[in-house]
Amino acid sequence: MMRALAIGGFLSALALFAAVEWLARREGSRIPTLGEVCAYVMRYEVGSVPVGRIGLFGFWWWLGWHFLAR
Amino acid sequence: MEQPHDLTVEAPRAWDRPAVSVPVLICLSLVGGRFASFSTEANLYTLGTGGVLIWLGLSNRVPRRPAPARLGAGAAWWALPVVVFGVFEGATFVLSVGDEFPTFSRLADPLLEDQLVRSAAWFAWLSAFWGLVRR
Numbered sequence: 001m002m003r004a005l006a007i008g009g010f011l012s013a014l015a016l017f018a019a020v021e022w023l024a025r026r027e028g029s030r031i032p033t034l035g036e037v038c039a040y041v042m043r044y045e046v047g048s049v050p051v052g053r054i055g056l057f058g059f060w061w062w063l064g065w066h067f068l069a070r
Numbered sequence: 071m072e073q074p075h076d077l078t079v080e081a082p083r084a085w086d087r088p089a090v091s092v093p094v095l096i097c098l099s100l101v102g103g104r105f106a107s108f109s110t111e112a113n114l115y116t117l118g119t120g121g122v123l124i125w126l127g128l129s130n131r132v133p134r135r136p137a138p139a140r141l142g143a144g145a146a147w148w149a150l151p152v153v154v155f156g157v158f159e160g161a162t163f164v165l166s167v168g169d170e171f172p173t174f175s176r177l178a179d180p181l182l183e184d185q186l187v188r189s190a191a192w193f194a195w196l197s198a199f200w201g202l203v204r205r
Contacts (some may be wrong), residue, residue, distance in 0.1 A: 016151035039137035
């Protein structure tokens with residue numbers, strides 16, 4: 001029962017990611033795509049250090065290592 | 071006559087075209103899919119591919135798409151899937167009762183044992199990484 005709840009919850013989250021991305025790609029949508037959100041986050045800098053870029057690259061690298069290597 | 075800089079468009083480099091980058095990503099993914107979890111090869115391969123992409127992303131060697139100057143209120147919709155995922159991941163992680171109420175990683179591990187699924191996951195990871203590098 002609890003296992004089905006977890007699977008259902010994660011599938012719902014993934015479906016929501018897909019749904020919001022689909023809504024964002026419609027003509028004239030006011031929702032930015034996930035790529036645009038990431039690009040905006042990556043603009044963040046402290047002085048000349050691209051903190052947003054480093055943070056997002058680091059997170060994505062860790063995610064790949066976590067699922068594909070560990 | 072020299073063109074004003076704003077009017078000139080840099081021609082895409084050969085390796086920056088999908089006809090080149092997609093087959094390269096597929097080849098890298100097929101190789102990555104051959105390495106089992108917890109193996110030295112998998113760790114080194116993840117470090118190597120990720121390291122090269124981070125280096126490309128932090129240097130100015132790859133042309134980037136222009137980023138939006140600001141996000142509208144519509145960006146708040148992205149909080150919905152993030153919160154739903156975060157609630158379930160947090161609950162399963164904190165309770166840590168194993169397969170009874172598994173985390174996302176625990177659910178994904180058996181699927182990733184299949185070489186084809188693992189290669190597909192590698193392709194998704196590398197493609198998204200390449201997309202980030204070009205942003």
